[in-house]
Amino acid sequence: MPLSLSPVYLDNAATTRVLPEVVAAFLPYLTEQYGNASSVHAFGQRARSAVERARRQVAALIGSEPAEITFLSGGTEANNLAIRGVVESYGDAVRRNHIVTTSFEHPSVLAPCQALEAAGFRVTYLPVGTAGRVTVDDVAQALTDDTCLVTVMLANNEVGTLQPLADIGALVAERRQRGQAIFLHTDAVQAVGKIPVNVRDLKVDLLSLSGHKLHAPKGIGALYVARHVRLAAQQLGGQQERGRRAGTEAVAHIVALGCAAELAAKRLDQMEAVRALRDELEHGLHARLPRLVINGAASPRLPNLTNLAFDGLDANRLVIALDLAGIAVSTGSACSSGTTEPSHVLRAMGLPPERVRGSIRVSLSQETTAADIARVLEVLPQTVERLSRQSVAA
Numbered sequence: 001m002p003l004s005l006s007p008v009y010l011d012n013a014a015t016t017r018v019l020p021e022v023v024a025a026f027l028p029y030l031t032e033q034y035g036n037a038s039s040v041h042a043f044g045q046r047a048r049s050a051v052e053r054a055r056r057q058v059a060a061l062i063g064s065e066p067a068e069i070t071f072l073s074g075g076t077e078a079n080n081l082a083i084r085g086v087v088e089s090y091g092d093a094v095r096r097n098h099i100v101t102t103s104f105e106h107p108s109v110l111a112p113c114q115a116l117e118a119a120g121f122r123v124t125y126l127p128v129g130t131a132g133r134v135t136v137d138d139v140a141q142a143l144t145d146d147t148c149l150v151t152v153m154l155a156n157n158e159v160g161t162l163q164p165l166a167d168i169g170a171l172v173a174e175r176r177q178r179g180q181a182i183f184l185h186t187d188a189v190q191a192v193g194k195i196p197v198n199v200r201d202l203k204v205d206l207l208s209l210s211g212h213k214l215h216a217p218k219g220i221g222a223l224y225v226a227r228h229v230r231l232a233a234q235q236l237g238g239q240q241e242r243g244r245r246a247g248t249e250a251v252a253h254i255v256a257l258g259c260a261a262e263l264a265a266k267r268l269d270q271m272e273a274v275r276a277l278r279d280e281l282e283h284g285l286h287a288r289l290p291r292l293v294i295n296g297a298a299s300p301r302l303p304n305l306t307n308l309a310f311d312g313l314d315a316n317r318l319v320i321a322l323d324l325a326g327i328a329v330s331t332g333s334a335c336s337s338g339t340t341e342p343s344h345v346l347r348a349m350g351l352p353p354e355r356v357r358g359s360i361r362v363s364l365s366q367e368t369t370a371a372d373i374a375r376v377l378e379v380l381p382q383t384v385e386r387l388s389r390q391s392v393a394a
Helices: 020-026 042-062 075-090 107-118 136-142 165-177 251-288 315-324 344-348 353-357 370-393
Strands: 069-072 098-102 122-126 147-151 183-187 206-210 221-225 305-309 359-363
Touching (some): 042 069, 042 206, 069 075, 075 183, 107 122, 122 136, 136 165, 251 370, 315 359, 344 353, 353 359
Parallel strands (some): 098 122, 098 147, 147 183
Antiparallel strands (some): 069 221, 305 359
């Protein structure tokens, strides 16, 4: 990359830059306000006050009550606590032993479901089709009197497709009104801060979010747990977070998440400008590369994410070539990087193997500029054509 050019970061679905305002809120709780939030003295009570303020800020972002917010280490822990916590409270391997999910959830949802399956629970993995969207009819047909949990992500982390959560929530709520102990969880890690999210409108009982996807530090997240849900703790040893998550609260990180949540709420209207940049990128690439395919484009999507398929190319080579040119993108979930397996999301959508191998994820944020998009439109087609020629020659 020429030294005069700034790098272009388009992997915001993997992680985001911590905003300066968030850093400013974070640092005093490492140096000056370092009390333990469980202590009764003034140091501790100042820390407790900061934690509760952050709880209100996160609750306001998703339309919940502050008491329904549990702080923990991130999206993975939130998903595990939601799934295992509900199943251990309401299910057993003989009765109420059924879980419904989709085939292209994040690994932090699929892995606990698979572990519970090995322990004797039944798990239905619903198809999503080439559109990358589960149907409400499929969910309705999968539900049984033994279903205790439905877990469906709000927005897919690789293709950005939005799932019909409110309609699924209505199905689950109707069964619960008839006396069935059944609950709906959603992994909203990619959605919160990108689209309006309101737990009442979605009719969800549990919702996971992660700080580093909305410009807070890594290592902090939250789980919304509706008041009517009983949750079995997975981390034991203390009564922090209303007994749901033992361990001394990470006050500085919690404060940072609260600040980021408040900023995200204020910046939501900027996401339409992000969508316009994403659309400009897609249209510009189509004009230059007519064979380009956009995975999931037939469904409603997040405004900041696109998944681009270049049949016949090795996506890993393309990502490396773009990185050398100063442009950061990815082949999919950062949690799966380093593996040799192709994307389970794209395979679950039933896409041809050559398309799965040739797909990259590009994810923008409010910090993405028109100059960034112009640079990608200059570099990416040239890189694709060069790698295509090399592939043919080989």
